[in-house]
Amino acid sequence: MDRAAAEKLATELYRALASGDRDGLDRLLHPGFAGHATEGLPLGLGGDYQGPDAMRRQFWGRIARSVVARAEPAEFALLDDGRLFVRGRYTGTARTGAALDAEFVHVLSFADGQVSGLVQLTDSGRWSEALAEPGRDLETVDFTVTDGVGVLRLNRPDVRNAIDQTVADELYEVALRCAADQSLRALLISGSGSTFTVGGDVSVFGGVGADLPAALRRMTTPYHDALRILSELDAPIVTAVHGAVAGGGLGLLYVADLAFAAENTKFATGFAALGLSGDGGNSWFLPRLVGPRRAAQLYFEQRVLDAADAAEWGLVSHVVAGDALEHEAWAAARRLADGPTRAYGEIRRLLRDSWSATLSQQLVAETDAIARAAATADAHGAVAAFLEKKTPTFEGR
Structure with a gap:
């Protein structure tokens, strides 16, 4: 797909999301669509979404119930592998009344003239600030x-x-x-x-x-x-x-x-x-x-x-x-x-998602989860404490 066609599909996607156009999303999203949202987003939104329905209901739908927001693209670039790089901003107002203003980077994939994938990177801290209502x-x-x-x-x-x-x-x-x-x-x-x-x-x-x-x-x-x-x-x-x-x-x-x-x-x-x-x-x-x-x-x-x-x-x-x-x-x-909070989060996801996963899918999920857990300070400290025959202290990071 050339850059003009990719940009056209991306622009139509952002318009459909802004207007809540369900039929438009059905037309634009490939049946094999896969999405990935930034880890650490509030509401448990971070992670993987398999299929257009999961992305529409569990990600975009849940966002819509908590914040009136628009994804406003500002820059497009076609990558060597045919994917489209998009930089822009999320702007809007949360149900708490707080303003949302967060940069995003999207990488869109395409197949059969439709959007087949979206990888999202954004400032999860800005989202958390907008959705928090401590007062x-x-x-x-x-x-x-x-x-x-x-x-x-x-x-x-x-x-x-x-x-x-x-x-x-x-x-x-x-x-x-x-x-x-x-x-x-x-x-x-x-x-x-x-x-x-x-x-x-x-x-x-x-x-x-x-x-x-x-x-x-x-x-x-x-x-x-x-x-x-x-x-x-x-x-x-x-x-x-x-x-x-x-x-x-x-x-x-x-x-x-x-x-x-x-x-x-x-x-x-x-x-x-x-x-x-x-x-x-x-x-x-x-x-x-x-x-x-x-x-x-x-x-x-x-x-x-x-x-x-x-x-x-x-x-x-x-x-x-x-x-x-x-x-x-x-x-x-x-x-x-007092335990390894990040590892507990991975365990919760693995146990929950295992009910709808095949064995092959679950084994892949376990590999991905243990790699993420292994990258935490808690895992490094616990391994060192084990080798030194000491009791680990977990800080939740």
């Missing part, structure tokens, strides 16, 4: 970060931490803060009062009448985005549950790497009793964690599990006495925060 007060969720350990605590104890629109919005807000906070090395999720969460706030559902479909769509959109961001954090997550975990609130259990449950905890989906199909990632996580038959039991038979059952089925990692829950979960989060 906003939270009403229903508490969030603090101390010495690398973040604590996200649901705080509607009077309604057993039921999830309404405000909770959903604030969980999304906290997820954004977590993704943007480079000091975060582990996250602990817990709940105030007698119950971790009963799931969606049914009293709200009953008050919206015929507007229920739209209300549920408004509420699940930020909540699901929060779960997606949390599942893709580099920092490992510990969840501590007690009392009950139900409905969409189970999603906050699923995103954890280590899940602690007090002995008295009950687990249930509860959707069928309300004539609803479910949210919170239940239909994706449950079959993978407990198997399709047991997932069906939880949905169709409305099976309620106690903590021992939940551990045996694979929903939680540890069952502890109720009065020891906070201590045990905090200690686990503290241990993880």
Whole structure:
């Protein structure tokens, strides 16, 4: 492809992205499209995207929900291998109200008259600054970060931490803060009062009448985005549950790497009793964690599990006495925060992506991940400490 044709395709791509032209993107992107975004971008956006749908929904779509931005190309150059080098700027305004202004370099590949690949380099720090919103007060969720350990605590104890629109919005807000906070090395999720969460706030559902479909769509959109961001954090997550975990609130259990449950905890989906199909990632996580038959039991038979059952089925990692829950979960989060954060991030991605990868793809991913981990200061220090028969100290870099 000559330079003029390559520039024309690139210009059409940027116009389609700026206008949200889905049909235009379908026409421009090759079925074998592969994208790579800068590592370290907030919202867990950095990394590889296979296929046009993944790039459109998981990268560009998620950006559009958090920032109104344009990629404005300023310089084009055709490389010797036929790829197109593009330099420009991202400009726009995040939902936080902060301005985004970050340089980018794109390298575009082409096949069969379409864009077949995009490698992006940009200033991830500028993106993190634009998407962070540290000054906003939270009403229903508490969030603090101390010495690398973040604590996200649901705080509607009077309604057993039921999830309404405000909770959903604030969980999304906290997820954004977590993704943007480079000091975060582990996250602990817990709940105030007698119950971790009963799931969606049914009293709200009953008050919206015929507007229920739209209300549920408004509420699940930020909540699901929060779960997606949390599942893709580099920092490992510990969840501590007690009392009950139900409905969409189970999603906050699923995103954890280590899940602690007090002995008295009950687990249930509860959707069928309300004539609803479910949210919170239940239909994706449950079959993978407990198997399709047991997932069906939880949905169709409305099976309620106690903590021992939940551990045996694979929903939680540890069952502890109720009065020891906070201590045990905090200690686990503290241990993880003192560990090799960058390596933990690679491990989280490998475990998550293995569910949709072939063995060959996973072996390649492991090679790439271990090479990235090996380049960190923590890996160099740990190898040296091992050879010297010393205990390594990890700094998360």
